[in-house]
Amino acid sequence: MKPFDPLRLDCAIALAKDTFCVVFSGKDYEDLVYEGQLEQPWSRSDVPRKIDSLAGRMGEDGRPVIYALSDEGDVYTLPAGKAASHRKIAGAGVYSDDATDLGYVNSTALIGDALFVTGYHSQLYRLTNSGLGWFHKEKLPQAPETYDYLVFGDLNGPTDGDLYMNVTYSPTSTTRELTEEEDEEMGRLFLAGRNEEAVAIRRAADGPSRVLEGRLYHWDGRIIAKPRSGKYYPEPATLSDIFIESAEKVWAVGGNGVILCGNAEHGFQDVSLKGNNEKLHSITKFKDRMVIASDYALHWFDGHLLSRLKPILDPSINRNIPNPLKVQAVDDVRYYFDSKHGVHTFDGDRWTEIEIPPELLERDFRGLPSKPR
Secondary structure, eight states, rough: OOOOOOOOOEEEEEEETTTEEEEEEESSSEEEETTTSSSOOOOEEEEEEEEEEEEEEEESSEEEEEEEEEETSEEEEEEETSEEEEETTTTSSSSSOOOOBBOOOEEEEEEEEEEEEETTTEEEEETTTEEESSGGGSSSOOOOOTTTEEEEEEEEETTEEEEEEEEEEEEEEOOOOHHHHHHHHHHHHHHTTOHHHHHHHHHHHHOOOOEEEEEEEESSSEEEEETSSSSOOEEESOEEEEEEEEOOOOOEEEEOOOOOEEETTTEEEOOEEEEEOOOEEEEETTTEEEEEEEOOOOOOOOOOOOOOOSSSOOOOHHTTOOOEEEEEEEETTEEETTTTEEEEEEOOOOOEEEEEGGGGGGGOOOOOOOOOO
């Protein structure tokens, strides 16, 4: 990819050292699968909805099975070399014919044999081959007083009985409408050139400002971590990614440079660094070290300090500002997915860019030319 390409990499998932799936946004939505062991490594599915999240696994035949989730609650099952299937989560979405007031869904995760989907307004669904429905709806947290709704985000866990989920609290607006008298007085002051006094009337109606707040939940409804509750920064932070190193060691990263480590049984420790307020997007473990993607760079994390990852990516990417989307390690290969710069892999010594052939994004794509023998 080139920095000036109009397309952006929206979603990505790696399934093996030479197998991954990416979704690009543009005029349409393309779901691209790469299988490096094949003579014709690329395949494509055109999805009519906006895809917000991917999950997947390697099938018994050694080929990938991709689950693509649209923001409207469509779940597309895309097994390589086989017919695709589609299911719709009833009531989810905004523009769907069956939409209620639940709003969009935004994240999916494959845990065991079940696919989990999270969304706005406290939505958590469990999908299996035999059914689709809410997951323990009676235990799911609901918005407390002074908050409009809870956004359920990234979800991960070693089993479906030990799930972790990041939740964003969206506060109720404290802004009120101006009274008729206030509106008239504000207009009179503006006409008289007394702008500061007029603006003061508007500000008085705004009320105190409130920001989004993050929480880390366990599936049984317990809050197990409240990021930035007084450590280094008074502002709350929202979470971006959850990584399961083991059942005993779970990681979560997010805004204000927050890094959490622990588990539901013994609690979580905020191990983030004073002075770091970058937004952290993604975390994984590569061999024996943690790797974190921030707003503009990739970092090693040794449990105490963040250091710039070396060797760095191609200098041309660094000059054009990386836009990290996700880091993921599979089979001793680290994948780096960048919104503007595409797909790169790292084997411990050097980086390799996996170029996206422009033919893939053509509407009449029928396959790439065969590799020369």
